[in-house]
Amino acid sequence: MQSTHPITLISAYYTPYSNIQYILQDLRGILSLLQKESIFIDSDLKGHNTVWGYKSNDTRGENIMKFILATDLCLLNTLDSLATFLRHSSVDWPDLTLCSHFLLQYAPHWEVLDDLTNRDYRYILRSIDNPIENYHYIGYKILYGNHHKFPKTLQINTQSIENEI
Numbered sequence: 001m002q003s004t005h006p007i008t009l010i011s012a013y014y015t016p017y018s019n020i021q022y023i024l025q026d027l028r029g030i031l032s033l034l035q036k037e038s039i040f041i042d043s044d045l046k047g048h049n050t051v052w053g054y055k056s057n058d059t060r061g062e063n064i065m066k067f068i069l070a071t072d073l074c075l076l077n078t079l080d081s082l083a084t085f086l087r088h089s090s091v092d093w094p095d096l097t098l099c100s101h102f103l104l105q106y107a108p109h110w111e112v113l114d115d116l117t118n119r120d121y122r123y124i125l126r127s128i129d130n131p132i133e134n135y136h137y138i139g140y141k142i143l144y145g146n147h148h149k150f151p152k153t154l155q156i157n158t159q160s161i162e163n164e165i
Contacts, residue, residue: 006036006037006038007037007038007039007040007103008034008037008038008039008040009040009042010027010030010039010040010041010042010043011041011042011043012027012041012042012043012044012045013043013044014043014044014045014046015046016046016060018046020045020047020059020060020063020064021063023045024063024064024067027041027067027071028067028071031071037100038099038100038102038103039073039098039099039100039103040097040098040099040100040103040108040126041073041096041097041098041099042095042096042097042124042126043095043096043097043098044094044095044096045060045064045094045096046060046094047060047061047062047063047064047065047094048060048061049061049062049064049065051065051075051077051079052075052077052079052096053077053079053081053083064096068098072100072101073098073099073100073101074098074099074100074101074103074104075096075097075098076097076098076099076108076110076126077095077096077097077110078110081110081111081112082112082113082114082122083112083122084112084121084122084124085120085121085122086120086121086122087120095121095124097110097124097126103128106128106129107128107129108126108127108128109125109126109127109128110124110125110126111124111125112124112125113125
């Protein structure tokens with residue numbers, strides 16, 4: 001089965017000091033522009049919720065959960081996953097992957113890998129069973145990131161990433 005819907009990948013990172021209401025409003029705005037498209041959102045929203053692995057909820061995590069329910073997105077994270085972030089004694093699950101209900105028919109797979117990385121984060125494997133005929137990329141700049149290191153790092157590593165794909 002092949003999808004005729006475009007699939008849009010959104011990557012969102014926010015500091016724990018960002019106002020979660022503004023962040024979620026930005027994401028709602030992007031989703032409203034992409035109503036006819038299937039969506040994957042990979043995000044680091046820094047919210048704690050028992051639904052994605054934390055022992056308790058915080059206000060930020062509760063607001064994120066309300067956003068997920070209100071936008072009719074599916075959370076792909078699993079409760080039995082490895083932590084996505086490890087630093088000294090801190091073990092956390094700040095990384096969330098959300099998708100449109102439409103994409104569930106393609107059996108999306110989400111897994112935290114136990115591979116060594118050069119960072120405090122573990123790699124997350126995401127895949128769907130859907131042959132893609134073509135690619136079209138659109139970038140969305142969200143106001144609250146302002147991270148200049150990522151594009152520079154990505155540019156340096158693009159060739160090795162393309163070779164792996």
